[in-house]
Amino acid sequence: MHDEDILIGTLMEDSWLTLEQMAAACAVEPAWLIRHLEEELIPHAESVAGVWRFSGAALIHAQRMRELERDFDAVPELAALMADLLEELDALRARLRGLDG
Amino acid sequence: MQFRDYYEVLGVPRDATADNIKKAFRKLARKYHPDVSKEKDAEAQMKDLNEAYAVLSDTEKRAAYDQLGKGYQPGQDFRPPPDWDAGFEFSGHGYSPNEAAGFSDFFEQIFGQAHARRGSVPAQGEDHHAKVLLELEDAFSGATRQISLRTPKMDTQGRVTLESRTLNVKIPRGIKAGQVIRLAGQGAPGIGGGVPAGDLLLEVKFKPHPRFRVEGRDLFLKLPVAPWEAALGAVVSVDLPGGAVKVRIPQGAQSGRQLRVRGKGIPGEPPGDLMLTIEVMLPPADTPRAREFYEQMAKEFAFDPRQRR
Numbered sequence: 001m002h003d004e005d006i007l008i009g010t011l012m013e014d015s016w017l018t019l020e021q022m023a024a025a026c027a028v029e030p031a032w033l034i035r036h037l038e039e040e041l042i043p044h045a046e047s048v049a050g051v052w053r054f055s056g057a058a059l060i061h062a063q064r065m066r067e068l069e070r071d072f073d074a075v076p077e078l079a080a081l082m083a084d085l086l087e088e089l090d091a092l093r094a095r096l097r098g099l100d101g
Numbered sequence: 102m103q104f105r106d107y108y109e110v111l112g113v114p115r116d117a118t119a120d121n122i123k124k125a126f127r128k129l130a131r132k133y134h135p136d137v138s139k140e141k142d143a144e145a146q147m148k149d150l151n152e153a154y155a156v157l158s159d160t161e162k163r164a165a166y167d168q169l170g171k172g173y174q175p176g177q178d179f180r181p182p183p184d185w186d187a188g189f190e191f192s193g194h195g196y197s198p199n200e201a202a203g204f205s206d207f208f209e210q211i212f213g214q215a216h217a218r219r220g221s222v223p224a225q226g227e228d229h230h231a232k233v234l235l236e237l238e239d240a241f242s243g244a245t246r247q248i249s250l251r252t253p254k255m256d257t258q259g260r261v262t263l264e265s266r267t268l269n270v271k272i273p274r275g276i277k278a279g280q281v282i283r284l285a286g287q288g289a290p291g292i293g294g295g296v297p298a299g300d301l302l303l304e305v306k307f308k309p310h311p312r313f314r315v316e317g318r319d320l321f322l323k324l325p326v327a328p329w330e331a332a333l334g335a336v337v338s339v340d341l342p343g344g345a346v347k348v349r350i351p352q353g354a355q356s357g358r359q360l361r362v363r364g365k366g367i368p369g370e371p372p373g374d375l376m377l378t379i380e381v382m383l384p385p386a387d388t389p390r391a392r393e394f395y396e397q398m399a400k401e402f403a404f405d406p407r408q409r410r
Binding site for chain 1: 126127130136137154196200201227228230245268269270271279280281283284287302304309314316
């Protein structure tokens with residue numbers, strides 16, 4: 001492997017995605033995100049001087065909500081609740097793996 | 102390329118109504134939901150379901166698929182006739198780039214071409230997203246990792262195909278799960294001359310480690326100690342990916358008690374902490390001498406662990 005083949009990226013802090021990037025990654029219109037943000041259904045997102053920034057956790061949350069709404073016609077509040085529960089499940093499973101290890 | 106029978110995937114007849122297709126999909130989507138399913142191939146099944154539903158739930162795509170698939174059996178070798186999709190117009194399929202990348206070559210061959218034609222010319226190539234699975238050790242020392250990705254590419258005829266490519270990416274020391282590495286210009290190429298390519302955003306995940314649990318930059322670990330180390334206090338050595346550290350066990354430590362060693366988790370600004378859960382391990386009473394020790398302890402200690410203290 002030559003040194004020049006190695007890609008060096010920029011490391012982004014936890015809050016890294018813009019509204020447009022989030023929308024593209026979730027295959028939704030930015031308006032869908034704004035509607036859900038206004039309803040406070042997407043945690044891990046913050047508005048700095050009127051500009052939204054999204055963390056990796058917000059991305060997973062929004063993707064799950066989007067899938068639940070699309071696959072099951074879930075109302076946004078129910079999709080958000082389910083995404084919260086799945087997040088909780090992830091955290092508990094990670095702890096369980098720690099206890100087993 | 103093999104023909105895929107999307108009706109068979111969803112378990113519905115060819116003349117199923119849109120409502121029945123939706124019902125069948127939901128039933129199976131619940132069964133194979135990767136977060137909760139107990140089926141061992143849930144993730145692969147869910148990909149197939151999503152792909153089948155992306156086609157059969159869309160009137161335009163379903164009509165095109167029905168026309169194209171006449172006379173084909175599942176698994177049969179399939180070649181779409183040239184310009185078969187003339188007269189069809191497809192709108193977006195509503196699946197994220199991550200999901201769509203999991204769709205089969207069959208799907209890409211049929212509907213990928215149609216995607217390439219729609220939409221206005223973007224100012225810049227799209228950003229691509231991918232997940233990269235790292236070893237915990239990579240966060241301690243930094244590393245260069247080979248990452249293989251499947252990327253949709255457009256050929257000269259405007260067709261989209263999935264292309265595999267391998268990148269060598271430098272992983273910086275101190276990286277956390279959920280963090281993102283942005284590789285400028287490694288996303289989709291810009292369309293037209295002088296239009297810059299998009300970026301590639303790599304989301305970092307760690308493979309589960311047999312000894313450590315990671316939260317942010319904090320490392321959680323069980324620390325087995327001997328009864329005398331716990332009772333009298335001791336300095337013990339703990340092996341970490343970045344090298345061993347010495348930790349003081351306080352006198353009178355009990356099983357389950359947590360020790361925080363500041364700054365000895367994953368390095369970074371600020372570095373994480375090492376969180377040790379004390380686990381007192383008893384030596385086996387498997388020799389007469391060992392039994393004698395335990396019997397003597399039983400006599401000497403007025404100790405009832407079940408009595409509330």
